[in-house]
Amino acid sequence: MIGLSEIEHAARRIAGHVVRTPTVPSPGLTELLGVPVTVKLELLQRTGSFKARGATAKLLALDGAERAAGVVAVSGGNHAIAVAVMAGALDVKATVVMPRSAPRRAVEVATDAGATVRLTDGMDAAFALMSELQRDGLTLVHPFDDPVVLAGQGTVGLEFAEDAEPLTDVLVSIGGGALISGVAAALRARWPRVRIWGVETEGAEAMSAALAAGGPVPVPLGSVVSTLSAPTASRLTYEHVAALVTDVLVVPDADAVRGVLDLADHAKVWAEPAAGCLVPAARRVLDRVGPDARLGLVLCGGNATTADVAALADRFGLR
Missing domain, CATH: 3.40.50.1100 (Rossmann fold)
Structure with missing residues (x-):
């Protein structure tokens, strides 16, 4: 298991090479969801994502x-x-x-x-x-099955904890699972009672399948969200999620694309569907935890063109 010391070491190593992205309250999402919402804007990161x-x-x-x-x-x-x-x-x-x-x-x-x-x-x-x-x-340089990479992604959570008031629930997208593993390790070290929620899209359910099977298993891929489409989780990321994450929610592709439009309309940010999936998942989290929640969303990336999103919106009849 990666701990806070490894994540802090990664933060020192990458300082000056990456952006300390903004962590800000979102009035638009607060109004949309009905509870205080804070966002970590990794879509403003160098290369357009936390990666x-x-x-x-x-x-x-x-x-x-x-x-x-x-x-x-x-x-x-x-x-x-x-x-x-x-x-x-x-x-x-x-x-x-x-x-x-x-x-x-x-x-x-x-x-x-x-x-x-x-x-x-x-x-x-x-x-x-x-x-x-x-x-x-x-x-x-593996996208998720590497403790050094995982610690690097964990610096997102380290900054979130340093720059935001304590939150009750934080939502993080899952592909192979390095981001949520690192974020959960950092946040649970700083805020022991915080609940961490993973979000996948239908047809990109590597972590859900791993949790159901008790370990990583191959999964068929069918989601339009290619950036979440890992063919399997790793033992490294599975163990972190199993130990630190409250639950993993799965949302339809159409809802993830609708979430992109909601983020543009209400949060005034341009995200990709891998981040858009957090909006419908947040509604489901609130159904479970109640109206006293203080939500955090890690908006993981913005590498979708307007043409990409327009085509997906048309495909799902969202325009």
């Missing part, structure tokens, strides 16, 4: 031989962007593997950052190619 934190922590921890070999990463979008951009900034050669369903912008940004981009037919094939390239000698 820059873990990628930077890992890249800075590599030894000379690992750096010289070059790194490989697998991603539904945001981790690829983060590794490509931060590796370029640190003069490390990067290869990123993504499924063809990944957002076009992710492919373009990673390519423009100087990374070699490899596309596959699906996320399972992407993870398989990642493992092959690692065996060929590249240094792995």
Whole structure:
């Protein structure tokens, strides 16, 4: 289990390389949900998502031989962007593997950052190619199955606890689970009674399946939210979630897209569906905990174009 000391060490390591993103009350979401809401704006992070934190922590921890070999990463979008951009900034050669369903912008940004981009037919094939390239000698920067990456993502929670008044409930999106694992470790160390809620979308339910099975299991992927679509959780992230998270909620894709529109209309921020899913989940949390809650939302990323969201809104009949 990653503790507060490892997260604090990661914070010192990545300081100056990433943004200390704003933690602010959201009057619009407070009015929409009927309870005080505070948001952590990781969509304003360098590379557009929290992923820059873990990628930077890992890249800075590599030894000379690992750096010289070059790194490989697998991603539904945001981790690829983060590794490509931060590796370029640190003069490390990067290869990123993504499924063809990944957002076009992710492919373009990673390519423009100087990374070699490899596309596959699906996320399972992407993870398989990642493992092959690692065996060929590249240094792995895993999106979630790495304690250094997890501690880096945990700096989100560390800043949240330092910059916000104590909250009763914090909602965090789950893909492979490094973000919620790190955030939960930091927040539970600072606010022992806080409840942490994970949120997945239907068809991207790796952590829900792991909790039901008592450990990580492969899951079929069918969500439009590629940035949450991990084919399995890891033992590392599963153990953190099982120990520290109150529950994991699953919302339909359409509700996640509606959440993007709600965030734009009410919170005045442009998020991606991986963050939009928190809005419908927050309503379900309030049904369970009551009206005295003080909510925190980690808005994990904003790497969706207006065209992406418009197309999804049309697909689900939301416009």
